[in-house]
Amino acid sequence: MKTIKTELEGVVIVEPQRFGDHRGFFSETYNKARFEAAGLTLDFVQDNHSLSQEVHTVRGLHYQSPPFAQDKLVRVIRGSILDVAVDIRRGSPTYGRHVAVELSADNWRQLLVPVGFAHGFCTLEQDCEVIYKVTNYYAPECDAGIHWCDPDIGIAWPVTTGQAIVSQKDAGLPLFGDIVSPFDYDE
Numbered sequence: 001m002k003t004i005k006t007e008l009e010g011v012v013i014v015e016p017q018r019f020g021d022h023r024g025f026f027s028e029t030y031n032k033a034r035f036e037a038a039g040l041t042l043d044f045v046q047d048n049h050s051l052s053q054e055v056h057t058v059r060g061l062h063y064q065s066p067p068f069a070q071d072k073l074v075r076v077i078r079g080s081i082l083d084v085a086v087d088i089r090r091g092s093p094t095y096g097r098h099v100a101v102e103l104s105a106d107n108w109r110q111l112l113v114p115v116g117f118a119h120g121f122c123t124l125e126q127d128c129e130v131i132y133k134v135t136n137y138y139a140p141e142c143d144a145g146i147h148w149c150d151p152d153i154g155i156a157w158p159v160t161t162g163q164a165i166v167s168q169k170d171a172g173l174p175l176f177g178d179i180v181s182p183f184d185y186d187e
C-alpha cells in the first residue's frame with residue numbers, strides 16, 4: 001500500500017496493491033495494521049455504497065457535524081469520479097481550499113477525507129459505484145453541506161450547473177460564505 005500526501009494536510013491518496021493474474025485480481029482494499037503503520041489511525045464503523053447511473057452526477061458537498069463527524073475513505077469499484085475534499089476548519093491555513101482527485105476502478109486509488117473537510121464527487125462516466133468507509137454512523141440531524149458549485153471554493157468540475165444531475169437537497173445547499181463551520185483547526 002502506498003500513501004501520497006496532497007496539498008491539504010490530512011487528505012491522503014491511498015494506493016492499495018492489486019495482484020493480477022490470469023483469473024483477474026486480488027486486493028486488500030483496507031488493512032488496519034498497514035493504515036496504522038502509515039500513521040492513519042481510523043476506527044471505521046460503517047461501509048457505504050452508492051450507484052450513480054448517469055455521467056455528471058454530482059453528490060455533495062457534504063459533511064456531518066459533531067458529535068457525528070466522519071472521516072471517509074472513498075474508492076470506486078466501477079467507473080470513475082472526480083473526488084473533492086474542501087478544508088472547512090476555521091483557522092486552518094488552507095481554509096476554503098480543496099483538492100480534486102480522479103478515483104476509478106482502473107487507477108484503484110482511494111481518497112482519505114478527514115473530519116473537518118466537506119466531501120463531494122462528480123461522475124465521469126455512466127454507472128459509477130462508489131464505496132466508502134466512515135468513522136461515525138449516519139446521523140441525519142447532523143447532515144450538512146455546501147453548494148457544490150460555490151464560486152468562492154472554485155472547484156473546476158467537468159460539468160456546469162445546467163448539466164449536472166443533483167439531488168433536490170444538494171441543489172438547495174448554502175454557499176460557503178453563508179455557513180458557520182462547526183470545525184476548528186487544531187494545530
Ligand SMILES: Cc1cn([C@H]2C[C@H](O)[C@@H](COP(=O)(O)OP(=O)(O)O[C@H]3O[C@H](C)C(=O)[C@H](O)[C@H]3O)O2)c(=O)[nH]c1=O
Nearest residue numbers: 048050059060062063072119120121137138139167169
Ligand atoms: C449518507 C447516508 C444516507 N442514507 C440514506 C438517506 C437517504 O434516504 C439516502 C440517500 O442519501 P443522500 O442523498 O444523502 O446520499 P448522497 O447524496 O450520496 O450523500 C453522500 O454523498 C456524499 C458524497 C458524502 O460524502 C456523504 O457520505 C453522503 O452525504 O440514503 C443512509 O441511510 N445512510 C447514510 O450514511
